[in-house]
Amino acid sequence: RAAFLLPQDASDPEEHARCRFPARFSLMRRAFAWTESDLSRVACPELEVHQAALAQSKVSVVFASYYIGNPASAFGHVLLSFAEDPAAALRGHSVSFEAGTEGLSTFGYVRRGLLGGLHAGYHIAPLYERAGRYERQELRDLWVFPLRLSEDEVLQVARHFWELKDVRYEYGFFQHNCAQKVLALVHAAAHHHGLMPYSAPAVLPSEVVRRLVEKVGVESAILRRPSLLEQYESKLAALSAQERVQLKAMIADRSVVPSASVA
Secondary structure (H helix, E strand, O other), X not given: XXXXXXXXXXXXXXXXXXXXXXXXXXXXHHHHOOOHHHOOOOOOHHHHHHHHHHOOOEEEXXXXXXXXXXXXXXXXXXXXXXXXXXXXXXXXXXXXXXXXXXXOOHHHHHHHHHHOOOEEEEEEEEHHXXXXXXXXXXXXXXXXXXXXXXXXXXXXXXXXXXXXXXXXXXOOOOOOOHHHHHHHHHHHHOHHHOOOOOOXXXXXXXXXXXXXXXXHOEOOOOEEEOOHHHHHHHHHHOOOHHHHHXXXXXXXHOOOOOOOOOO
C-alpha cells in the first residue's frame, strides 16, 4: 500500500509501483477509496502507450487447432486477442503464453516439458503474425470467440498482462501451459466470473476455451478462419471434372493453358 503513495523518483520513473503494478493499483485505489488528493502525481509513459494501444478493444479467446508437428501444439493452442472489432481481429494485438524452445530437439522439448526445465512467459504480438504461421505454415484452423467482458475488465486484463510481461515461469505440458495461464490472466481481471479454481489432470486448450465461453459468455458471432489447405480443398471441390484435369496438367507443367477455365 505504502509504495503506491510514494512520490515518483525522477531518476527512474518507470520503477514506481503504480507504473509497474497498474492492475494492483486499480484494486487498491478502489478498496481504499483513494482520491486525487490522496495521491502524488505519477507519470508512466510506457504504460500509457501500452494502454492506449489496447484502449477501446474487445477481448476474444482464440483457439488454434491441433498440430502434431509440434508436441506443445498437439492439443491445440489458446491465446487472447485485443481488437476494436472482433470480426477484424487480425488487425489487433494478441497475448500468448509460450515456452522458449530454441535449440531443442523434439525429444528434448518433450522431456523438459514433462519433467521441468522449460521456461515460458507472456508475449504480445500482432495477431496477423501468429495467424500467418498457424494458417499457412502449420495449416491450422482458427476460431475466435468474442468474450462478454466490460470495458473495465478489458482494461484490467491489459494492466495485469503489463505486470506479468517480464515474469518467467516453469512450463508444463499438462498444467502450467498456455491454456492455464490464459485462464489465470482473465480470472485475475474478472474474478467474479468464477473461472478459477479449475482442477483437471490436464488443462487442455479446448476445455479452457469452453470454460471461458460458458462462464463469461460471448457477445457476438463466433468466427472461424479455415487453414490455407482447407481453403484450397474447398475451391478444388467446386471445380468440374474437366477443370480438375486442366489444373493437374498446369501444376505438372508449371504453366497456364490458354484454354483453361477461369475457375
